[in-house]
Amino acid sequence: MKSYFKIALILAFGILVVFQVKSFATKNAQLQSLLLQREIQSLEIQARLSKALKASDEVSLINKLTSLYGEAINDTNSTRNEKLKAKDSLAELLFISGQKDLAYSLALENLNNQPRMYRSSTIIFAMTNEKASEYINNRQFDDAISECQYLLKLPLCEGYLAATEYEMGRIYGMKGDNKLCIEAYQRLADNYPFIPNWASRAYLSMAEKYVKMENYAKATESLNLLVTKYPHTRYSAKAKALLNKMSGKTND
Amino acid sequence: MRKLNLLLSTAGILILLVFLVGFASTQLPQERLDSLKKEIPTEWWEGGWDKMSQLEDLKSQYPDNISIQAQIQYYVACQYYANRDLPRAIQAYQRLIDIYPSAWQECQKAQFEIGQIYLYRMDKPDQAILEYQKASQYYPKSFITPMTRIGIARAYKRLGQYDTALQEYQDTLNNYPEYKKERTQANLDMAELLTEQALTKGTDAVTKKARLEGALAASKRALLSCNIEDAELMKQAIDGIYSTFTCLDSNQTRANQFVRFQKYGPEGEDAIPGTRDDIIDPLRDL
Numbered sequence: 449m450k451s452y453f454k455i456a457l458i459l460a461f462g463i464l465v466v467f468q469v470k471s472f473a474t475k476n477a478q479l480q481s482l483l484l485q486r487e488i489q490s491l492e493i494q495a496r497l498s499k500a501l502k503a504s505d506e507v508s509l510i511n512k513l514t515s516l517y518g519e520a521i522n523d524t525n526s527t528r529n530e531k532l533k534a535k536d537s538l539a540e541l542l543f544i545s546g547q548k549d550l551a552y553s554l555a556l557e558n559l560n561n562q563p564r565m566y567r568s569s570t571i572i573f574a575m576t577n578e579k580a581s582e583y584i585n586n587r588q589f590d591d592a593i594s595e596c597q598y599l600l601k602l603p604l605c606e607g608y609l610a611a612t613e614y615e616m617g618r619i620y621g622m623k624g625d626n627k628l629c630i631e632a633y634q635r636l637a638d639n640y641p642f643i644p645n646w647a648s649r650a651y652l653s654m655a656e657k658y659v660k661m662e663n664y665a666k667a668t669e670s671l672n673l674l675v676t677k678y679p680h681t682r683y684s685a686k687a688k689a690l691l692n693k694m695s696g697k698t699n700d
Numbered sequence: 701m702r703k704l705n706l707l708l709s710t711a712g713i714l715i716l717l718v719f720l721v722g723f724a725s726t727q728l729p730q731e732r733l734d735s736l737k738k739e740i741p742t743e744w745w746e747g748g749w750d751k752m753s754q755l756e757d758l759k760s761q762y763p764d765n766i767s768i769q770a771q772i773q774y775y776v777a778c779q780y781y782a783n784r785d786l787p788r789a790i791q792a793y794q795r796l797i798d799i800y801p802s803a804w805q806e807c808q809k810a811q812f813e814i815g816q817i818y819l820y821r822m823d824k825p826d827q828a829i830l831e832y833q834k835a836s837q838y839y840p841k842s843f844i845t846p847m848t849r850i851g852i853a854r855a856y857k858r859l860g861q862y863d864t865a866l867q868e869y870q871d872t873l874n875n876y877p878e879y880k881k882e883r884t885q886a887n888l889d890m891a892e893l894l895t896e897q898a899l900t901k902g903t904d905a906v907t908k909k910a911r912l913e914g915a916l917a918a919s920k921r922a923l924l925s926c927n928i929e930d931a932e933l934m935k936q937a938i939d940g941i942y943s944t945f946t947c948l949d950s951n952q953t954r955a956n957q958f959v960r961f962q963k964y965g966p967e968g969e970d971a972i973p974g975t976r977d978d979i980i981d982p983l984r985d986l
Contacts (some may be wrong), residue, residue: 456985485928485929486928489928489929489931490928490931492931492935493931493934493935493938494936495965496938497938497959497962498963499961499964500942500956500959501956501963504893507934527738528739528740529738529741532741533742560920562741562748562749563747563748563749564747564748565748566740566743566746596822605746606746606747606784616926642786642821643820643821644821644822644823646819648823677823678823680823680825680858680859680860681823692826
């Protein structure tokens, strides 16, 4: 029976040792991950300073940062969020360093893995918007609208989706299609009431469009909605001024 | 003696088994919840995630575990917030506070989030101030209190009460010196507000200069209090100082000098003191 007692003791001791070794290995791996994150953060700031100064080490810093992001992405101890953040930052870095096509495809991949990632959304929005602006400059409004419609189908940050709806309204306005212009602004106000700056801006632009169409009743309605729903936004003051200017004007 | 040995070894094995089973059963719900939390994006409020069914499932499995129930209720509310169902989000946060007051860690975060929704999503800064005040009043020693004071300052800014906002930021700096991240944030906010005021139309030259210098001093404080792990805040501080120098001087001499100092230090690019490229910190005398 003595031997049973010994076996039990050895077993308990063995379990304890295994737990300790495992916990030590985990802690060590976590520490390595943390050090990697710190190195990345420090390099990000150095690269930013070098970029501002156009210093000679800018390229080497960017290359080093790219490889560190790669390490973080492949690090088995990184959490899902840390890996996503590294991929998002890598897309931004590629974009800044001029590798725009690569940045674009990585950003798209990121958004498919995790919708509404900020940096990836920024890249897709900036590049598509640039294309749309070119079309606008060449007065190819339908092509510009197609670009906006493409953006609206992507899982971008809502701020960018709201900005795209606004841009659609603006382009329809330039094209002279008042109905679709107002519809775009209305969609913006309806779908993004939780982004006060964009929703209020949509109401103001809608009202301005109605004024141009001499539909003062509708203009007043939009402005009143703005003032009531978003009294503290910067567009509220403009709405009040416009309401004062319009007082007396009716459609009757 | 043999009987005693048998008794001891059986007791030892039993204790070990009880310990292991107990350990596994107490860790299980929290571990399951923790692994679920890991799948929620860091910037959860942006949306793009859906864990409602898993949360509900977990909730139904541990009805008597108050800590788990409270944590799940918090994430359920966050899910509504992320889905932009704001009234239900507020309701769910409030329900957490009402039903699980003993889970104060979740309750304080819930109270703070209610303030955030009123300020950033509903454009109701007056209501936001009341909710933030509840958070700092009910949970005064919480890690979230300095952030609620910053929330109050931002709400006053939204209301156009700039002096009150600046005072709130200053109070945050005075009352919570140990909270480095919040101090950095408060200083950055102050710098932004002062710059905005300086650049407002109709501001006379003397006031403009004084406000920009105030902004510069606040950005400098932000830079000094910033931790390396808050790289985003550090970038904001550097950008703020750069643009304020540019506004103040109408040229980029001091702005570039600042960036060079940050990059190379006082010895300059050659890293040798006493040479021509040594740099004086343009923030030194502020």
